[in-house]
Amino acid sequence: MKIAIVGAGFAGLSTAKVLRQLGHDVIVYEKTLDVGGVWSASRRYPGLKTQNNKGTYALSDQPMPKGYPEWPSGEQVQSYLTTYAERFGLTPYLRLGTEVELAHPTDGGGWDVTTASGTEHYDHLVLASGIFSRPFIPPFENLDLFEKLGGEVMAASDWHSLDQVRDKHTVVVGYGKSACDITVEISKVAASTTVVARELLWKMPRKVKGVLNYKYLMLTRLGEGLFRYRSVAGPERLLHARDSAMANGMLGSVEKVTTKQLNLDDLGLVPEGTFKDIARSTVSLATEGFFEGVAEGRIDVQRDTVIERFVEQDGKPFAELSNGRMIPVDVVVAATGWTQDLPFLPQEVMDKLTDENGDYLLYRQIHPIYLPDLSFAGYNSSFFSPLSAEVSAIWIGSMLGGNHTLPSTTQMHVAVRDRLTWMRERTQGQHARGTNIIPFSVHNIDEVLSDVGLNVGPLTRARQWLLPINPSNYRKITPRLARRLGVKAS
Secondary structure, three states, rough: EEEEEEOHHHHHHHHHHHHHHHOOEEEEEEEOOOOHHOOOOOOOOOOEEOOOOOOOOEEEOEEOOOOOOOEHHHHHHHHHHHHHHOOOOOHHEEEEEEEOOOEEEEOOEEEEEEEEEEEEEEOOOOOOOOOOOEEEEOOOOOOOHHHOOOOOOOOHHOOOHHHHOOOOOOEEEEOOOOHHHHHHHOOOOOOOEEEEEEOOOOEEEEEEEOOOEEEEHHHOHHHHHHHOOOOOOOHHHHOOOHHHHHHHHHOOOOOOOHHHHHOOHHHHHOOOOHHHHHHOOOOOOOOOOOOHHHOOOOOOOOOOEEEEEEEEEEEEEEEEEEEEEEEOEEEEEEEEOEEOOOOOOOHHHHHHHHHOOEEEEEOOOOOOOOOEEEEEEEOOEEOOOHHHHHHHHHHHHHHOOOOOOOOOHHHHHHHHHHHHHHHHEEEEEEOOHOOOOOOOHHHHHHHHHHHHHHOOOOOHHOOOOOOOOOHHHHHHHHHHHHHHHOOOOO
């Protein structure tokens, strides 16, 4: 088949590699001038590092370089993906600096893809542009006044230099990983640095008690098993017996250690709820230097509040918070998440792709129930984003090659609806329009590979209960699928 792929991050590149190895012709469209997706030079901010350690944040047949630190920088990740594209011969098939303006299904099947260079027809379209498409900036009241007074509001992805905040009163809105990363860097040069957090989230130390790498707690099957899935089997039955007594006890211990190690009590930064709330996809690593900066007074955290409006005092701009505080501000950096846009899809296509709540109707987070010749790769929030994306590509190749068949439309509709209802309840509506699978990333990988009829062996899965997921364990799946399909994998 002739296949178009939109996006050249982890998902797009791994999809191109997998589908080429399964005998398809591919073209990858990427609007930026380099590969990388969220790691592109055009999007990364100073101090950006991975949340995963390098051993788990990689594609199956190319580990991160041994010389990389445990948590690689954004520049290193982008370099890794550039090397991946070169190693697997993808460079000739990349159309960098080429934005898809329109993608439309055609009456005879397939899709027409339009760019500034014209329109090309493809047998199949894969969307690998990710859920982090357009930064969301809250609609601040009196923004015009703020800008008239010389103030500036920017998204986190638009902050690229310390000079943008040097000697300025800076407010960071948000409390996720990017917000805390940015805050630490800003506090080195800003006149003042304030974090405005609508809700505090639990943070995991990179090394618990300074010794145990968090990957042994959260990036294993055991770590995932501490959170109750839709159905439990095997060892998870023990963990969740007697109303999840064992699992809750273990999570409670992690909560106590984390609270003490990060000094959250003394700093007044203990989040509401309990540590198991990270099952709502809110887990992130503690940024090195963040809580230390709060303790030293370089960083001020205004918790459980938002910016109500901008006001003027003595000719200078201030942010009035919902808790009544007035904060001097010259620059606002909004690390407030993303709007999941697919602007190149017509409205009639989006109407088939989403339900009345705006949630995506994707079977296995991959297949649109009511749109033929279209797939999504890596369109989920996963603890193992590269591997999850690669597994999606394997599923797509398996389906296109006839290795597995889809359930009926009715069966898929029921399955997707049931999952969306569960996700909505589990996350209190914060399920990223149906794309959130955290913390159940390995469950998702297992389900996808179960459809394909290929997975790592039982011994490997048993080791994964205590050892972090190693993407290289999955490197033989694509060649095995290629043999099934009668294709000689390169």
